Each structure stands twice: as structure tokens, then as C-alpha cells.
Amino acid sequence: EPLHPGAQPTLLDTDGHRIxxxxxxxxxxHGPFLDARHRARGRCENRIKTLKNTGLGKLPFFDFAANQAWANIAALAFNLVSWLQLAALPHGHRAKAWDIKRWRYRLFATAGKIITRARRNQLLLPESAPEKDLLKLLLENTARLKQVLPPAPG
Structure with a gap:
């Protein structure tokens, strides 16, 4: 097959084609069917790796109920990050491709301070925060989604 745009040729690629x-x-x-099945399996394995990095890699407790709660919280964290990537980031943003470790070290480890002024909560971030703009974008887009979505029943 021909090399995809931007692909780096290797030693075994000949005349711009990959074997x-x-x-x-x-x-x-059927070649295309098997290729699609293989790619789906790769996405599944990436999701499993992400879940392990979220907290399912090691269960910290001896008690089954405590480990069950730990697993539920890890699955919730995974779903929240996936939701942020799908719904709160614009199409083509670089953070859509980040794995959970990068989210944890670049975004979730950012120190901030919540203050209340005139009955409104504000998040203060240091000027030196590396992902300050991304945090502001996520907060603005989630607030916009909150206004668009219908209220929960009950």
C-alpha cells in the first residue's frame, strides 16, 4: 500500500510503498474486514491500558467492597476524561490525543485556588501554569454545555 501522508519511510519501504x-x-x-477488526482490537487494548493507568492496574485493598468502590471510581475518572476529550475540546485540539498520564501530570496536577467574590466562584491559576489556557478552555466549554443540555429529571 502507498505510504500515508506524513508517514516516515523505514528501511523496508520501497518506492514509497509499505509492504x-x-x-x-x-x-x-477478507483483507479490509480483517484490518478493521485488528484496528478495533488495538483501540480496545488502548482503552484497557488507560483504565489500568487510571487505577485498575492495582487494587489497593484486601476487602472486596473497598476494591469494588475503587474500580467504580477509576471507571468514573476514565469516563470523565473521555467525555472531556469528546465534548469539551474543539475538533483537532492536541489534548484530544493525550493519554491519562499526560492529563494527570500536565492538567490535574496544576495548583489553583478557588475564591468567592460577589457570590461567584472564581478559579485563580498561577501565571506560570503550563496548561492555564487549556484549563480555561475546558471550564468555558463545560459551562456552555451545561447551559445547552436539558436539566436532569427529578
Missing amino acids: TALLTNSPRW
């Missing part, structure tokens, strides 16, 4: 081989014992052999 790929697929060995399978699948009874249904």
Missing part, C-alpha cells in the same frame, strides 16, 4: 503481511486462521478472509 504489510497478515497471517490468520480466520475462516472469513
Whole structure:
């Protein structure tokens, strides 16, 4: 197949083409179908890796109920970060491709201070915060989504 735009050629690529081989014992052999199935499996494995990095890699307690609560909180954190990437970031933003570790070290570790002035909460961030603009963008977009979405029943 021809190299995709921006792909780096390797030593084995010849004349701008990449040679790929697929060995399978699948009874249904159709190249594009098998390629799509393989890519879906890769996305699934990335989600599993992200869940492990969120907290499911090690269960810290001896008690089953405590580990169950830990797993629920880890799944909730994973869902919240996925939701932020899908709904609160504009299309093509660089943070959409970040894994959970980068979110944790670049964004969630940013120190800030919440103050109340004139009955309104404000978040103060230091000028030297590396992802200050991204945090402001996320807060603005989640506030905008809150206004657009219908209120929860009950």
C-alpha cells in the first residue's frame, strides 16, 4: 500500500510503498474486514491500558467492597476524561490525543485556588501554569454545555 501522508519511510519501504503481511486462521478472509477488526482490537487494548493507568492496574485493598468502590471510581475518572476529550475540546485540539498520564501530570496536577467574590466562584491559576489556557478552555466549554443540555429529571 502507498505510504500515508506524513508517514516516515523505514528501511523496508520501497518506492514509497509499505509492504504489510497478515497471517490468520480466520475462516472469513477478507483483507479490509480483517484490518478493521485488528484496528478495533488495538483501540480496545488502548482503552484497557488507560483504565489500568487510571487505577485498575492495582487494587489497593484486601476487602472486596473497598476494591469494588475503587474500580467504580477509576471507571468514573476514565469516563470523565473521555467525555472531556469528546465534548469539551474543539475538533483537532492536541489534548484530544493525550493519554491519562499526560492529563494527570500536565492538567490535574496544576495548583489553583478557588475564591468567592460577589457570590461567584472564581478559579485563580498561577501565571506560570503550563496548561492555564487549556484549563480555561475546558471550564468555558463545560459551562456552555451545561447551559445547552436539558436539566436532569427529578
